[in-house]
Ligand SMILES: Nc1nc2c(ncn2[C@@H]2O[C@H](COP(=O)(O)OP(=O)(O)OP(=O)(O)O)[C@@H](O)[C@H]2O)c(=O)[nH]1
Ligand SMILES: Nc1ccn([C@@H]2O[C@H](COP(=O)(O)OP(=O)(O)O)[C@@H](O)[C@H]2O)c(=O)n1
């Protein structure tokens with residue numbers, strides 16, 4: 001465990017591609033002042049830098065596959081440490097993607113006190129992502145990659161939720177409705193934290 005992050009309050013935000021994780025995290029930042037770290041955004045920033053590592057990441061992400069665990073975890077940890085002195089807590093969005101990622105996070109950083117499970121139907125997620133793809137500029141917001149991201153989500157990421165359910169820290173949030181309705185339930189889950 002890292003000293004600087006020893007007592008940090010950590011919330012994992014998990015859900016399928018396009019379920020609305022980023023949308024809800026923005027609202028949590030506005031209301032609670034938490035630090036939002038989207039693993040996908042961190043990776044896209046590395047791709048955008050044009051570095052050699054970014055080029056390798058870009059290819060993996062375009063295929064809808066997972067980048068190596070250590071790469072993502074190091075990026076998250078670095079970003080957390082950079083905010084350690086001012087942060088009230090962290091929203092870790094889009095991580096863990098598989099049980100092993102969660103285990104490594106806990107070894108290197110710390111344990112989450114809550115897992116927000118943002119849940120929407122597959123067809124809802126696909127249609128949101130197709131719509132977002134019209135303007136997002138994201139190379140992975142296309143039909144073929146969306147399908148792979150979804151498949152991988154059900155195979156690798158859903159077991160993460162079951163893993164943390166065993167610890168009683170999962171709060172399932174139905175995200176089929178309007179953004180503000182979803183957020184009222186997210187806020188209830190966070191208010192329940194002590
Ligand atoms: N109707 C409705 N649309 C939403 C809601 N949340 C998000 N959206 C839309 O769905 C799309 C995806 O939302 P994001 O917040 O980017 O989803 P994400 O889970 O971060 O997706 P990834 O970054 O692909 O993992 C966006 O274009 C949003 O406008 C919601 O609660 N209700
Ligand atoms: N922890 C993570 C997060 C993202 N990624 C990669 O980054 C891509 C985009 O992640 P994201 O969280 O922004 O979006 P979704 O795939 O959840 O819609 C994923 O499809 C993976 O290729 C990863 O490998 N590991």
Ligand SMILES: [Mg+2]
Pocket residue numbers: 021022038040094
């Ligand atoms: Mg996102």
